[in-house]
Amino acid sequence: MSNQSKTGKLLLTLLVPVCILNACTSTGKKPGNADSSKKEETSKVKYLSEPLISSIYTADPSAHVFAGKIYIYPSHDIDAGIPENDNGDHFAMKDYHILSMDSIGGKVTDHGVGFDIKDIPWAGRQLWAPDAAYKNGTYYLYFPVKDKKDVFRIGVATSSHPEGPFKAEPEPIAGSYSIDPAVFTDTDGKTYMYFGGIWGGQLQRWITGKYDATGSKTDSKQEDAPAINCKVVLLNPDMKNFDGKVKDVVIVDSVGKPLLTKDHNRRFFEGSWMHKYDGKYYFTYSTGDTHFLCYATGSSPLGPFTYKGIFMTPVQGWTTHHSIVEIKGKWYIFYHDTELSGKTHLRNIKVTELHHNADGSIKLINP
Ligand code: FUB
DSSP, rough: OHHHHHHHHHHHHHHHHHHHHHHOOOOOOOOOTOGGGGHHTTTOOOOOOOOOOOOOOOEOOOOOOOOEEEEEEEEEEEEOOOOTTTTOTOOOEEEEEEEEESSSSOOEEEOOOOEEGGOOTBOSOOOOOOOEEETTTEEEEEEEBBTTTEEEEEEEEEEETTTOOOEEEOOOTOOOOOOEEEEETTTTSOOEEEESSSSGGGGGGGTSSSTTTTSSSSSOOTTTTTTEEEEEEOOOTTSSSOSSOOOOEOOEOTOOOBTTTTOOOTTEEEEEEEETTEEEEEEEOOOOOGGEEEEEEESSTTOOOEEEEEEEOOOOOOOOEEEEEETTTTTEEEEEEOOTTTOOTSSSEEEEEOOBBSSSSBBBBBO
C-alpha cells in the first residue's frame, strides 16, 4: 500500500465517526470552479468554523496584526489538473492574494494578486506557503518556490504596503532550502526563520547539508534514527539574509530523548509556527501523514523543545497548516480544511479561538 493510501485510510477512520456523530448541514459556498459532485459528500460534516473567503481557494494562512489590522498571507490554491502524488505536484500554485480584516468575524477583504510567480526571476514552479514580517516601514514576504532545477528555495520580497504589491529580490535567500518559512520576532527584536518540510518539501534530501535528489522520497531510511528536524536560523537585521548557521529544531520527549523517525504521531513533518506565551516559546507544527497539529515548548526560540501534545485533531483534507496570533488580548489559530471543495489541493482558510490553560497547555481543538 502506498503512503498515500495508508494515510487516506487513517483519515477516513478518523473522519467517519465525526461525520456520523455530527450530522448537520454546512453553509459554505464554493468558488466557481469547484466540483459539485463533492458537495453531497462533505455536506453532512459539522465544521467548527466557516471559510473566511469562498471566491478563491486559500490555504496555509499566516496571520499578523500590522498597523492595528489583521493581514492574512495564504497560499492561493488552483486546479492545475495535475494528478495527486506524495511529492505534492498537484499543489501547483502561482500567486498570492493577501487578505485583511478589521476584526475577527468582520468583513474579509481580498486585495487581489499581491505577488506573482512570473515576477520571481529564479522561480520554476509551485509557490507554496508564505509568511510575512514588518520592520522599519517595510513589509517582507517570505515564500518557498522551486527553482529552475526543481529544488525548493526560500525567497524574500518587499513592499511599503502590507497587501503588496511585493517585489522579489533577484536571488533566493543564500543558504535557504525546503519550504514553509515562518518568521518570528522575539521581544528583544531578534527575528528568526523556522522552515522545512519533509516528503514533497524535500527536507530529507538535505540530510548531508548538500542537496541529494536521490535522497529518500519520504522521511529517512532508518525508522529508529532521530526524526528529521525543522530548521531555524537568525535573520540578519536587513531581514533579507540568514545571519549565521541554520540549526536543527530539536523536539525531545518527556525524558529528554529526541523524537524518532518512526514516531509519525509526534515527529515534525511541515508547517511550523512560533509564538511566545507567558515567557515560554511554543513551537507548533503539522505531523503530515498523521494529520495532527502538535506543540512543544522551550525556554529559547532555538530550542530544544519538549513535546507536549496535540492541540488540533485532523481537519478534513490531507494537509493541515496553521498560524497563531494574539489579537486584542485573545489568541486565535488560522488554519485550513477542504470544506468547500472536498479536494486535497483546493483548500479554504478558517479561524477559531485558541486557549492556553493555566498550566501552559493548549486546549484541544476539534475542527
Ligand atoms: O500548500 C502547499 C503545502 O501544503 C504547504 O507548504 C504545506 O505546509 C502544506 O499545507
